Amino acid sequence: MSTKGIRDFRPVLHFTPEKNWNNDPNGLVYENGRYHLFYQHNPEGPVWGPMHWGHAVSADLIHWEHLPIALYPDQLGTIFSGSAVYDAENTSGFGKDGKAPIVAMFTQHGEHEQQSIAWSLDGVNFEKYPGNPVLPNSTLPDFRDPKIFRNPVKNCWGAVVSAGDRVHFYASRDLKHWEKTGEFGPEGNHSQGVWECPDLFSLEHDGKTVWVLLVSMGGNEENHGARIQYFLGDFDGDAFRCDGRFDKPEFLDSGLDNYAGVTYDNTADRIFLGWGLNPVYADKTPTGEFCGLMTLPRRLSLEDTPKGGLRLAGEPLVRDAFGEEVPWNGGELPGQVFLLTVTGEGPCTVELKNSLGQKFRFGVNEQNQAFVDRSEAGFRDFSESFASEWYSKISAPRFYDGPWKLELVFDRSACELFLDHGTRYFSQVVYPDAPYTGMEISGNGTAVLQRLKD
Ligand code: FRU
Secondary structure, eight states: OOSSSSSOOOOSSSOOOSSEEEEEEEEEEEETTEEEEEEEEETTSSSOOSOEEEEEEESSSSSOEEEEEEEOOBTTBEEEEEEEEEOTTOTTSOOBTTBOOEEEEEEEESSSEEEEEEEESSSSOOEEOTTOOSBOOSSOSOOEEEEEEEETTTTEEEEEEEOSSSEEEEEESSSSSOEEEEEEOSTTOSSSOOEEEEEEEEEEETTEEEEEEEEEEOOOTTTTOOEEEEEEEEEOSSOEEEOOOOSSOOBSOSSSSOEEEEEOBSOSSOEEEEESSOTTTGGGOSOTTEEOOBOOOEEEEEEEETTTEEEEEEEETTGGGBOOOEEOOSOOOOTTEEEEEEEEEEEEEEEEEETTSOEEEEEEOTTSEEEEEEEESSOOTTOHHHHSHHHHEEEEEOSSOSOEEEEEEEETTEEEEEEGGGTEEEEEEOOOSSOEEEEEEEEEEEEEEEEBOO
């Protein structure tokens, strides 16, 4: 529970650090029944600072156990973002007595940004490789966030690393020796910002393999950047090639509180987690002794849509946390954490309201666009950007016509709205000065509510 913020805004279903700061999720790997979540963490305060890897584990991606800090800064620099894999075949040789290691690869941010590795046999204590950095660099000002993946073409490990306005690809047999194989970029750069936190993975669709490249594109208040973009295409074993299907940037999330997200290694499904804030105002958010959260975990898939062709879709993996569906009868909302499903057709605005007249609105507008509007949702003066129209009112065209189903996971201050089989979703935080207790629906929509299971 947060005690120093203006209210208790700490979400229940979304991961938050016990105290102090988090940004990006790092080292997402599943192993022996545990989902590991490492994260960019400053243990000194609720603001960005000298980066460490914080650590938590979960069996269900909802209930997290906090563990000691996994990686500390050293003479090569602080510990920026990166990934981890479960090296089941012990290709690295770090395994011992039949125990396979988790191998993490991360950026050391010192005089230059370089990539290092570390391994763990118990999933808690990490040892840094004495031969670090494994990807040295003395020329590129931005060179970071290595994401390791399995390269099925060459049957080896691959890594994608961001480098300014592009990404670089590498190959390795043992996770220690890496060779550069290609680049992708800067086409599709919507913000002229620095590329960060890339991820490369494949998804099956209609019997075909489609490769997906995620890139977080940095931005600032002027260019309204800082969003996750995705490209669809092919990977030939050396580099990713975009198939040119989109002529404008495709955002993973239509909302603005989802950045630096990547997917889990070693899971059958492709599961995504993102940093649940926008870097432009993250450090000003009014949550007191902690600052930061992760988005809900989402299972990613590809969907053929009637109006938008092939799209990346996300399914929130939290339904099991909620109880039975209860039709809404105009009464009070069930607490500060609930799943609200509104079905209908045509334009519709759903308004969650509190006793102070603050309201969070979402729905489908006259132009068949899905929208969220937090312009009157609560406390917002902590940041001019947050309070601005651009960051408050967001809409995105639907890829479907006709009836819709809006699903809103409301978690104290973190809202995630999903519709159209997850081909549209919006992650937005709100800070109401009093809990939303009422709801109004204008238009053609029927609501059911589910409360958190005990
Ligand atoms: C993205 C990012 C990464 C970097 C980390 C530093 O939010 O800027 O590129 O590794 O945060 O905390």
